[in-house]
Every structure is written in structure tokens, then in C-alpha cells.
Amino acid sequence: MTEHLLIESGGPSAGQGCERFVEDALHLARSGRSTSLFLVDNAVTAAVRGAMPVLDRFVGEGGELMVDSVAVRQRALEPGDFVAAARIVEMDDVASMILAADTRVVWH
Amino acid sequence: MAQKITPTDVMLAVYGSPHQTELITTALRLTQALLDRGARVQIWTCGDATGLTRSTLGRTKPRNVLRWTTDYPSSASVISDLLDEYPDLLHWYVCRFCSDERGMSEQIPQVRRRPPFTFWDHTKSAGKLLTLGVC
Numbered sequence: 001m002t003e004h005l006l007i008e009s010g011g012p013s014a015g016q017g018c019e020r021f022v023e024d025a026l027h028l029a030r031s032g033r034s035t036s037l038f039l040v041d042n043a044v045t046a047a048v049r050g051a052m053p054v055l056d057r058f059v060g061e062g063g064e065l066m067v068d069s070v071a072v073r074q075r076a077l078e079p080g081d082f083v084a085a086a087r088i089v090e091m092d093d094v095a096s097m098i099l100a101a102d103t104r105v106v107w108h
Numbered sequence: 109m110a111q112k113i114t115p116t117d118v119m120l121a122v123y124g125s126p127h128q129t130e131l132i133t134t135a136l137r138l139t140q141a142l143l144d145r146g147a148r149v150q151i152w153t154c155g156d157a158t159g160l161t162r163s164t165l166g167r168t169k170p171r172n173v174l175r176w177t178t179d180y181p182s183s184a185s186v187i188s189d190l191l192d193e194y195p196d197l198l199h200w201y202v203c204r205f206c207s208d209e210r211g212m213s214e215q216i217p218q219v220r221r222r223p224p225f226t227f228w229d230h231t232k233s234a235g236k237l238l239t240l241g242v243c
Contacts, residue, residue: 009131009240041130055123070137080119095141097235107238 002108003103004028004035006095010108011042018046021108029063038094044075046087059085059096066093111220116148119234121227124241125156126183131241132160136186143194150199152222152230157241158207161187161200163214186217191218201230208228 006025022037027037029035037058039047044067046052066089067082070108079088098105113115119138124131135151144150153160165182182188191198200219207213207221215221222230231237 007128007238009134038133038164068134074130091141092144094194095138095145095147098138098238099142099145099147105236105238 001034003097003100004033005038005094005097005103005105006035007038007040007105007107008043008046010101011039011045011057013042013045013049017032017108018043018054020056022046022052022058025063026054026058029058029061035062036064038066038068038089041071044058044071044077045067047082048077049083051083052106055083057082068094084102113226113229114130114150114235115233115235116150116186116199117235118147119150119152119237120232121152121154121231121237122157122160122241123239126160127172129241132157132183135240136190139190140200143190143197146197150201150230150234151169152201152203153202154206154224156210158202158205158215159210159212160184161216161219162207162212163216164212165192166239188216188218190224202218203227 008018008021012018025035025037047067065086067086068091069088073089097103111118120135122135126132137151160183167181167185169180202215202219202221203224204221205224
């Protein structure tokens with residue numbers, strides 16, 4: 001089964017593009033496709049509780065939400081700051097997903 | 109004669125400006141993670157990102173007056189070391205047009221400058237392509 005990995009780097013402060021990209025991930029998950037969303041750089045702030053409600057809908061549709069450990073530490077954020085479904089991951093985890101043969105990846 | 113392009117598992121097209129965001133650091137972190145997994149990787153830089161590997165940067169950044177005795181590596185130095193560490197896995201290409209336009213034609217010896225119309229050939233030689241940043 002094809003996996004979809006969407007990587008968002010801009011975050012809410014970069015404009016509406018971040019939320020629209022998350023909505024793309026939501027549509028993929030809602031259509032039954034296996035979808036993961038990796039938030040990196042400033043985009044990790046989108047996963048802070050209450051920052052972007054569409055993320056809750058994404059997770060509710062079965063999407064996997066991941067945030068970058070380095071970006072989290074750089075911003076002095078704590079695991080408890082994020083929505084419950086967010087999983088803090090290392091870049092090695094993302095590299096593994098990218099290299100999987102059945103994974104399609106988009107970077108935004 | 110057309111240069112042979114080494115096939116890779118992943119190609120990162122890096123367009124972002126080096127100092128505007130964390131993009132370059134993240135791109136290098138991802139590159140390192142891919143290489144550590146044994147993946148073949150090619151980087152193509154366009155726009156201001158072509159300046160990452162210009163030879164005039166030297167090995168270190170200008171001295172930090174607050175830490176006088178500490179050397180901080182330049183981006184050219186970091187990338188040069190990475191290319192030396194993974195000579196068979198990592199290939200770094202610089203858009204000739206973008207680097208010429210910005211007066212950054214002098215590049216470190218490990219990278220190859222390529223005409224922009226070969227970008228398509230490079231994308232075809234990669235298993236997966238990610239585009240990072242905007243020119």
C-alpha cells in the first residue's frame with residue numbers, strides 16, 4: 001500500500017500555506033490513504049495545542065502526526081506543549097520513511 | 109559530450125536562501141540521515157543556495173568576538189567535509205546560471221556546476237525528488 005509523507009516546514013507564521021497543506025493531508029487521510037505529516041522548522045509550532053485545529057481533524061481521520069525533535073528543542077518546547085497525538089521523531093526516522101519504496105513524499 | 113549522471117535514491121533540489129530560515133540546516137541534517145542509511149543522494153542548488161559552496165567562503169566563518177579562539181566552519185567547509193566522507197554516495201551540483209548571475213562561479217572543487225537545462229536529466233536519475241525552498 002502506498003504511504004504518503006507530507007513535510008511542512010513553514011508553519012502558521014508563514015501564512016495560510018501551512019494550513020492549506022495540512023488540509024491536503026487531511027483530504028488524503030479522509031480518503032483512506034495512509035498519510036503521515038512531518039512538521040519541521042517553524043512548522044512544529046502548528047502542533048502546539050490549540051494552534052491549528054485542522055490537525056486534530058487530520059489525526060481524527062487516522063493521519064499520523066510527527067514533529068522534529070531538533071526544531072522542538074530549538075524552540076524550548078516540551079512534549080506536553082503539543083497535541084496528544086503528536087510524536088516527536090528524529091531525522092533518521094524520516095529518512096527511513098523517505099527511502100521506503102512505497103512512500104510518496106512532498107516537501108512544502 | 110554530455111556528462112554521465114550518477115543515479116541516486118534521492119535528489120534534493122535546494123532553492124532556499126541560506127540565511128533566511130533553518131532550511132539549509134534541515135536539508136543538511138536530512139542529507140546526513142539519508143547517507144547514514146547508505147542511500148545515494150544528489151543535491152542540486154539553485155538561486156542563492158548556490159552560494160553555500162562558493163570557494164571564497166573559506167574554511168571558517170569570520171571570527172566571533174565573543175569566542176575568539178573558536179573556529180566555526182563555513183557552509184562550504186561543512187559540505188566539503190560531507191562530500192569527502194561520502195565520495196561514492198553524495199553528489200553536489202550547482203546551477204551554473206544561478207551561480208554566474210550572482211557572481212559565485214568559483215566553487216569548491218568537489219561540486220560540479222551544471223547548466224540549468226540538465227536539471228530534468230538529474231530528476232530522471234533520482235528515485236525520489238524533494239524540492240526545498242523557493243528561489
